[in-house]
Amino acid sequence: MIATVSLCLLLIIPLVSVFVGMGKGGEMWQHVAETVLFQYVWNSLWLLLSVSVFSVAMALPSAWFLSRYRFPGKTLLQGMMLLPLAIPGYVAAIVYLRLPEMAIPLLVKIRTTFGFEAYQLAEALLRQGTLSLLLAAVLSPYIHFPLRTAFQVQRRQLLEAAQLLGRSPRSQFFTVALPLARPALMAGLALVCMEVLNEYGAPHFFGVPTLTVGVFRTWFGLGDSASAVRLAGGMMLLVLMLLGAERFTRGRARFVEAQDSSAPAECPPLKGRGLFWAYLSCGVPLLIGFWIPILVLIHWSIISWDAASAWGRGSRIGESFLIAGLSALAITLLALLAHYSRRLHPLRWLKGLLEIAQLGYAVPGVVVAVGVLLLLGPLGFSGSLVAIGLGYLLRFFAVAGRPLQAAMLRVCGSMDEASRLLGRSPLQSLTRITFPLIRGSFVAVVLLVFVDILKELPLSMLLRPAQFETLATLSFGLASEGRIQAAAFPSLLMVLLAVLALVVMNRVKST
Amino acid sequence: MYLAGVMHIKHLLSLISVSCVSLLGAKEPLLVYSHRHYESDTALFDQFTKETGIPVEVVKAKANALIERLKAEGDKTKADIFITADAGRLGLAADMGLLEAVKSPVLEQRIPAQYRDPKGFWYGFTLRARVLVVSPERVQESSLDYEDLVKPEWKGRVLSRSSSNIYSQSLMASMIAAHGAEDARAWAEGLKNNFARPPQGNDRDQIRAVAAGLADVAVVNTYYVGLLHDSPEKRDTDAVSKVKIIFPNQDNRGSHVNVSGGGVVKGSPQKEDAIKLLEFLASEEAQKSFPNGSREFPVVPGTPLPELQASWGDFKSDDLPLSKLGELNAEAVKLMNEAGWQ
Structure with missing residues (x-):
């Protein structure tokens, strides 16, 4: 237990130090506040809003059709809707950067016909619209899945009652189904917003400097780490506000779900125009968020094979695989021990502490990195394996912890307790009973964390030792040098590994 | 994964071979921290090893990350040379006390004064x-x-x-x-x-x-x-x-104009060899070779240009x-x- 408490504290301290560090502000703060701060905040808020709208528009209809109706290909589509999660935002950005470029002739036409102002507007709309749409597509599963579950467990009788009262199907949806699913929608939306704030590569590539981009620029462009810390602290406040809003709605969700225990009813078949809409609603996020990016990446990987093999030489990507793997294993083990010890000691404050320690998943990678640097920098550990390991632990502790916690609850029941009552030590119970029971989940979680580490960009960029390249930093580096096609292969490798992890996760979940 | 495995093995092999060489009493490799990412640079370092018997190892990263790393390593650094693609960053590293001023008649004679640091903290190699x-x-x-x-x-x-x-x-x-x-x-x-x-x-x-x-x-x-x-x-x-x-x-x-250049890292374990490498980068051979791969200009006046750069005209x-x-x-x-x- 002492170990768990100190682990939690280790995870909390860097985040607290960001807050404490906020007070100082650097010598350039005045300058940042007067010149670029408004732009950073404005871009972030605007991006949050537009991605939210688009992602709900993509996730809501598809979740409705896939949960309430029957149509050919439904099972396949249900599984596939997860796939956009395998594409990190910056990888999608690398692919879709070609879009504004391909549209240049059109923009030139607009400029010659309608003048410069119209052109500027079209250019901004096209660029920022593409950015919002691509982020919305790859993040839409975060909303789609909670919504789908919510629609599935809703009591049929409620809708039937509405029907009996003479409501049209559309009205049933908007007055009954949607309000009931609102907590699920909010939970998904909160995750989407956190991912948008976390994103560094995509807004950087599309020339939309957000707060995350601002932290990088302030730190490295202006060389003012104290002001960068203050920006990071501001971002964290924003995240806490989002979390608070989500908690607020979730409080009511329990009330709704607790009522439902009836078996889901038979879904009616869909035909004609309804079928068309169903396919369209699933097709749009899947095409934008997965199939187009992956096909383009495959195409580019093939035509730029020479360049792709060139980066392999000299870079030490193999080491980063090893380190990502070891970190994933270590993080999962620590999460297992922490949650196991919580099972042993069902104390309120311990639970609270663990919850706070798991906040790292919500905090943007760049803020986590700043926190770790504040803690380890004075000890001379910045840009070391220790720093990057702690960064990953902080950010992905919850990614490992939550599914393990759920698995222990689901699979073990009180079996481990029984084992202890029969005289086994806690450690023996863990190794003999609990661990063998949740082995499948454990492996899946290690894989999930491993892939998350490979995909992580801002944190890896700030904390990595100098020669350390991950697939993410390599893709980003090549793409920001304009070698877009050469960046395709490492990106593709990362996406394929992520798909593999998702498939395994899905398997484990369904068994 | 397969690829990663192969590369990992390759890296291990290179480590083993390097340590074998040092056991046999051969030279320790020069450690270069470089922001440059050209294939042609690797070829040049190989050429240097061939001519002098001094092996070269390169750590590639962004200039800022390398500066941070040098700062963190302090006196214990194993790095010998720091190379970036911009004089501003070289000046910054010099100001932070990360570089050591070196005097070399060869470098001073070949590289025009405005393209090197007056005290010898860094020297430009390409323009x-x-x-x-x-x-x-x-x-x-x-x-x-x-x-x-x-x-x-x-x-x-x-x-x-x-x-x-x-x-x-x-x-x-x-x-x-x-x-x-x-x-x-x-x-x-x-x-x-x-x-x-x-x-x-x-x-x-x-x-x-x-x-x-x-x-x-x-x-x-x-x-x-x-x-x-x-x-x-x-x-x-x-x-x-x-x-x-x-x-x-x-x-x-x-x-x-700006230069890509380098300087000797303060505390370099092999200062003599590091200077040799800098001199090699200013040699006629290296100066002729740089512009082919990277399409920059040589810094030493009178070096013949590749056709493409020559076609852009004098300036x-x-x-x-x-x-x-x-x-x-x-x-x-x-x-x-x-x-x-x-």
Whole structure:
């Protein structure tokens, strides 16, 4: 237990130090506040809003059709809707950067016909619209899945009652189904917003400097780490506000779900125009968020094979695989021990502490990195394996912890307790009973964390030792040098590994 | 995974072979921290090893990350040489006390004074000019200055990459050196007002956009034109065929140039060998070889140019001592932010 408490504290301290560090502000703060701060905040808020709208528009209809109706290909589509999660935002950005470029002739036409102002507007709309749409597509599963579950467990009788009262199907949806699913929608939306704030590569590539981009620029462009810390602290406040809003709605969700225990009813078949809409609603996020990016990446990987093999030489990507793997294993083990010890000691404050320690998943990678640097920098550990390991632990502790916690609850029941009552030590119970029971989940979680580490960009960029390249930093580096096609292969490798992890996760979940 | 495994084994093998060599009493490898990422650099280091028997190991990363690393390692660093693609960052490293001033008659004789640090903290090896790439169809002027781009007739016709990039910052630093802070800020603001779109992408993207007709002039480094020319992608070679280079400010101070260069790391375990490597990089052989792969210019006067660079014509370069770029960097960033250059 002492170990768990100190682990939690280790995870909390860097985040607290960001807050404490906020007070100082650097010598350039005045300058940042007067010149670029408004732009950073404005871009972030605007991006949050537009991605939210688009992602709900993509996730809501598809979740409705896939949960309430029957149509050919439904099972396949249900599984596939997860796939956009395998594409990190910056990888999608690398692919879709070609879009504004391909549209240049059109923009030139607009400029010659309608003048410069119209052109500027079209250019901004096209660029920022593409950015919002691509982020919305790859993040839409975060909303789609909670919504789908919510629609599935809703009591049929409620809708039937509405029907009996003479409501049209559309009205049933908007007055009954949607309000009931609102907590699920909010939970998904909160995750989407956190991912948008976390994103560094995509807004950087599309020339939309957000707060995350601002932290990088302030730190490295202006060389003012104290002001960068203050920006990071501001971002964290924003995240806490989002979390608070989500908690607020979730409080009511329990009330709704607790009522439902009836078996889901038979879904009616869909035909004609309804079928068309169903396919369209699933097709749009899947095409934008997965199939187009992956096909383009495959195409580019093939035509730029020479360049792709060139980066392999000299870079030490193999080491980063090893380190990502070891970190994933270590993080999962620590999460297992922490949650196991919580099972042993069902104390309120311990639970609270663990919850706070798991906040790292919500905090943007760049803020986590700043926190770790504040803690380890004075000890001379910045840009070391220790720093990057702690960064990953902080950010992905919850990614490992939550599914393990759920698995222990689901699979073990009180079996481990029984084992202890029969005289086994806690450690023996863990190794003999609990661990063998949740082995499948454990492996899946290690894989999930491993892939998350490979995909992580801002944190890896700030904390990595100098020669350390991950697939993410390599893709980003090549793409920001304009070698877009050469960046395709490492990106593709990362996406394929992520798909593999998702498939395994899905398997484990369904068994 | 397979690939990663193979590479890991390769790395282990190289480690083993290096340690075997040292057991046999051969030279310890020179450790180079480099921001440059050209295949041709690797070939040059191999050539150096062949001629001197001194093996070279390279750690590649962004300049800022390398500076942070050198700071963290302090006296215990194993690094011998620090190489970046910008004089500003070299100056910064020197100011932080990360580099050691070295004297070498060979280097002093071969490298012109403005392209090296007066005290010998760093030496430039290759030159890149920040030039104007124009569409010959839409731009009749045969000579232009940086200062011309802020005139009203260029409204909506100019492209540049972001002010967060070091090349933009160094150009701005040279504007401050030439005109003073106030005028330089006014210039940056005027330039921003004439942008055809908010800054995005790198120099290659700006060249492609001019070729596609989005704008008529872009501020870019010369070697990007060369790299697009060498690109395996047809859209790149097509883009290059539609643009022309104008070296700006030929009738006054000359075009802004910067160097890629290096210095000996303070506390280097093998200072003598490190100097040898620097001298090798300034040798006729290396100077002739650099421009082929990276499309930069050699820094040593009189070195014959590859056909492509020769076709761009002779140009006059700004003789501002490049150590100034480092000194003025922070001010340049501030002024560009104030001007609203994203």
